[in-house]
Amino acid sequence: MPGRDPGEPHRTATSLELLFDLCVVIAVAQASASLNTAVIDGQYVSGLLRFALVFFTIWWAWMNFTWFASAYDPDDIPYRLLVLVQITGSLILAAGVHRAFEGGDLRVITLGYAVLRTALAVLWLRVARSDPGRRRTALRFAAGVTSCQAGWIGTLFLPESAQLAAIIVLIVAEISVPVWAQSAGMTPWHPHHIAERYELFTLIVLGESVAAAAAAVRSAFDRNHHSGALYLLAAGGLLMVFAMWWLYFARPAYTLLTTTHHGHRKRFTWAYGHYLIFASAGAEGAGLAAYAGLVTRRTDVPPVAAGVAVTLPLAVFLMTVWAIHVRPHRRSGTEQLAIPVGAVAVLVAALSPAPALVAGLSAAVLVVVVTVVDRTGPGGRDTGAR
Structure with a gap:
């Protein structure tokens, strides 16, 4: 072997x-x-x-x-x-x-x-x-x-x-x-293979979140519950998941692994940091489903607590992606600041009447900022550096 x-x-x-x-x-x-x-x-x-x-x-x-x-x-x-x-x-x-x-x-x-x-x-x-x-x-x-x-x-x-x-x-x-x-000797891991494995598992966990939220919303519709809040929850949940996918895959992970192939500490930070990415992605589906229960009056959870269940996982996801995917690439100051600010906006959305929608819109704005900076800033696609 x-x-x-x-x-x-x-x-x-x-x-x-x-x-x-x-x-x-x-x-x-x-x-x-x-x-x-x-x-x-x-x-x-x-x-x-x-x-x-x-x-x-x-x-x-x-x-x-x-x-x-x-x-x-x-x-x-x-x-x-x-x-x-x-x-x-x-x-x-x-x-x-x-x-x-x-x-x-x-x-x-x-x-x-x-x-x-x-x-x-x-x-x-x-x-x-x-x-x-x-x-x-x-x-x-x-x-x-x-x-x-x-x-x-x-x-x-x-x-x-x-x-x-x-x-x-x-x-x-x-x-x-x-x-x-x-510390006794490195095993011969493959950077492209590892990056693909992590990316695939991120997709699978995000898909599980979509499935959990969709099941909760469908259950509400099956009981003829068609309130506006439920539609806002569904729209916001989609925006959140789409933004999570976009921001995670905005950076090629294999380039980080290739450049840190001999840097044990950075490699372990990247690998271990994905615990928060996977866990927050999995928890997002639970939060959306819990809020669907509040909308349909199947739970006595206070609105703010239900809102935090929706927004906290997304904020953790954003901050972790920023820490292990964005900062190591040393992108522009605008991009470095945008994600933490966006994470705070997502957290504050828990206080709004429609936390999923507000958080989803905040994440969508963040996607726009990151995409524009990527394409027009130094090293962006428009400059031909990628």
Whole structure:
């Protein structure tokens, strides 16, 4: 199982990777739906914390496999079988999301996560045996992943009062494993392949948000609820998702990865920062669905709280895209300032009578500003620099 060439031409996502993504997004959908329920029930803080934890397990399992497959993908029978085991783990994890939200029961979700991660540890042991030059790195990955899984399982036997502290420690340990392992030697990941994998998953999660919001609006229409507020919500939700797509893909991610190929810290910042991009995109669908419940009077959530559920995910998405996609490109001062200002405008939109529409219009204005600056400013398309 030797490492793949990081300069390999025409490297694209495989059908097995896409199947993995589609199965993982089932867990994303469950987490989004559970967050929606928590908001409707008025469990804002506990719902957000559980969403953050559940989404961490989803994102972390996805991200680790993505980077592994970029470096090592022999596409032989043992590899395929171990990836299918990981897919099975993702489905088990998805089945446990509802329990984790409802009563804090982490048993099923921990089992699914352990299946996912243990299969990856086995793959790292294969690397240790077949790639002598990176044996130390692979063994560190295998040891770190295995130790963390033992910790997660052990957490189930702790008293409830001690579980939160243990979870925080384990999250820190998990995100430290790649840093520690890669310090012994870099794996041969492929910049174009990684960029495509992240872009595809962003599209899938955005699609899940659209599906969640569309289902909520359709449910309202099915009950013959045709108020103007519902139409404004639908229009605003579309503008928000369109703007999220536009702004994320306004920057070619692979150029950042290529220029930071030897910069560990910048690469980790880019990779880890996508937790907030994926989580906020998933939470946006939950927020739009919760506001649809307010419009149709199926919830007693205060209007401002429902508005924040709509605008906060978008603001987090915008700021994270600005931090890891816009600032590193060192674009003009106008563009550097526009996104933070736009994020503040989106947050303030929670106080308006139509938060989704106002936030969507604010995001649309931001798209116009970024596009104009790109095309007319230094390095823009009109100057021929791209």
